[in-house]
Amino acid sequence: MTDIKIGLETHVQLNTNSKLFCSCRNEQNVEPNTNVCPICLGHPGSKPRANKEVINQAFKVCKALELDFNEESVFARKTYFYPDMSKNYQVTQYDRPVAQNGRFEVKIKDKKKEIGIKRLHIEEDPARLVHEENYSKVDYNRAGTPLLEIVTDPDLKSSEEARTYLQQLAHVLEYLKVYSPVSDYSIKSDANISINGGERVEIKNITGTSAIEKALNYELSRQKQLTKRNKEVKQHTRRYNPDMGSTIKMREKETEEDYGYIVDPDLTTQKSKDVSNVEIPELPREKYRRFKKDYEIKDKIAESLVSDPGLAKAYEKLAQKHDTHIAATLLTGDLKKVLNYNDVAYSEAKLEIDWLSHLLELIEENRISDRNAEKALREIVENPRPIKEIIEELGLEKSSDDKVAQAVNKVIKNEEEAVKDYTSGDEGAINYLVGQVMQVTQGGADPKKTRELLLEELE
Ligand SMILES: [Zn+2]
Structure with a gap:
């Protein structure tokens, strides 16, 4: 049996209004190098200040992942020389991050498994490099974008477990409103893999929640092939190329000493004494349990409702005045089918509760056929307007x-x-x-x- 150890370092880009240490707008899809100032460009003498909203969002995630908070966290400079970082250092957190030692329970093929969370820290994103044929361009709009980095213990045992962990983590982050699945690119992971106690290989920059499985599958088979031929797996860093579905060697792995971390003297330490006041919403796992108990619905139906926070919220409203089973069936069956077909989440579809309530009334009174109910849902999703109008227009109600x-x-x-x-x-x-x-x-x-x-x- 091959002993596989995988640890993930996941970067989540936060969508706060301003950047991490300055008041520039945190917006990248505008003309290059327009959202910049002396602070995020690293001009000498400029004074950074930490964005409170970023700290607040970090606290929420720490609480959800049951991490131990440090009484104070400290920003550190990670020194390296590269055009994407005009200061020649990146501000991150090193020996005193926001929190450490947490756990996250994931459900893998109906079995629960606890993944250790080593730490969570805040850091800034570097600028974006755009490579042309013979030259490269730098866009500093991204420099200073706030990132949360969530680091797991090497508890993941397969590429499938890694994907499941990442998807369920993203789901919790969605509930905490620090991530939106519409922008899957805002989650990026580095993976550390070793097999049979061998050296660790790091794969950098795997975008989104699904590419991770492919990247790891490729790397695992590469390492297994080497071991089979009695070749040594050396510690180094690789990059995943999604177009080729393979990993390419980047460099021998740097050691932490190479970065020469020092405390950033421009930034004050962040106190976290009022952590107990941090409020987080009900998370997917708890909501799932409560739905099953309160509404007596099946596992799969509860899971399907909880998978979309907007849909879960709508269900709770409808369940107050309708048959909980009929409402659950309509939302997770026909409605979800139509939403998936149109590739939108519930909250993007701009539906009103009254419309769904009216449709449920017709279904409960047997005044509309299943086929026509689905037709009505297709119409309100594709062209949102009061469902009464649609039913009248298209004559969808059963004849008397x-x-x-x-x-x-x-x-x-x-x-x-x-x-x-x-x-x-x-x-x-x-x-x-x-x-x-x-x-x-x-x-x-x-x-x-x-x-x-x-x-x-x-x-
Ligand atoms: Zn700035």
């Missing part, structure tokens, strides 16, 4: 029994041939007649009821 009876009589009168076929023993002709009634009522009649009515009339 009167209308169906009228349609039955009309069809019997007009379809003499088929009626004759049926009465002379061709039972299949009834299906054709049902179809005709459905056409006359524009799908509004209930097929089963229509059949019964036809049989009664033709007796």
